[in-house]
Amino acid sequence: MVDDRLFAPQRRERLMIELRRRGAVRVRELAESLGVSELTIRRDIAALAGRGLLTRVHGGATLPTNLGSTPVLHRRPRLGAASLTIGMVVPSLDFYWPLVVSGARTAAAALGVNLQLRGSSYDQAEDRRQIGRLIAAQQVQGLLLAPNLDGEEADEMIDWIGNLQIPAILVERQTADWTPTPRQLEWVRSDHALGLELAVRHLYEHGHRRFGLVLSKGSPTSAHLAVGWRRACARLGISDELLVKESVALNVPGHRQIIEGILERGRRAKITALIVHSDPDAISMAQYLTEQGVRIPKDMAMVSYDDEVAQLAEPAMTSVRPPKARVGRLAVEMLVSQLVEGRRRPPQRVLVLPELIIRNSSGVPRGGPWEPPFPETAGGACFPE
Incomplete structure (x- = not known):
């Protein structure tokens, strides 16, 4: 049975x-198409109607006759009988x-609603070009954007997006x-800081007290992960060095030498x-460790x-999974809600929690004093934070 309360916002947007x-619209037809009771539709x-978005009539509803109570969306003639179209610009179409x-x-x-997708390339000039093309075509009424x-x-860039002629959600x-x-x-975005804290606490609960974090250089996610790392380490009283x-x-050219330098720091930090x-990056490090005779997770746990x-x-590999699909769904729902309700709806900013997927690469550390499980390297590089 459908939980009417859970899907009330989506029903009302539809x-x-x-x-x-x-x-x-007619109550009976809506009830049949949405798979809910007629009483549920009447309540919707x-x-x-209580918010001035429609007028109740016998057996259904009509658009408000008082234009003064009509949301901004209904005042745009070009949207009259056509469905909504949303533009979406993302920085990558693969990873x-x-x-x-x-x-x-x-x-x-x-x-x-319709969705028009455009790919960009983590470049602000390209972001502006793709966004500008969507707006110039005059086919979209709102935007979902992931700019650099x-x-x-x-x-x-934020100021430019905030002054666009149609609403946008990041x-x-x-x-x-x-x-x-x-x-x-x-x-709307994944709460990456909390996701990193999930990983730290998972390792902590399995007995680990000394571990490190390797962040991908240049990723927008890295800043959030660093926040979660320092916060989790502070709360647990462990080193974030x-x-x-x-x-x-x-x-990545020279990745083996870079890994050697990271592991040299790991030896010193035990x-x-x-x-x-x-x-x-995690798979690359795991392969290198295995080549050096390091057993995962017995000698080195990894997330x-x-x-x-x-x-x-x-x-x-045990891994933290950001809620990617959920973020995309919420972004569309938020934008449609904003377009339908206009300025009557308060702005929203949403964090969605990741989940920890436990597999075979994380576990309890070896007993006794820590000893380097990998061979010593001569003059391994030390990479700055």
């Missing part, structure tokens, strides 16, 4: 979309983002608490576990962050 398409209509897009497409299909917000021009990005834009930008920002995936972002391909490692 109701408003149907109302905008047809000008009037009553709730929306990480396909699941975000998949979630967005699922929500768009459920709500009866690194560097000195981040504030300028996806896996966020602004400062307050921004000097006509409207405070909304955003071994934090390295380096890319060590197999396709670590028994590593958290590595992201999966390709990766992202869970894109962590299950392909040997052994299968």
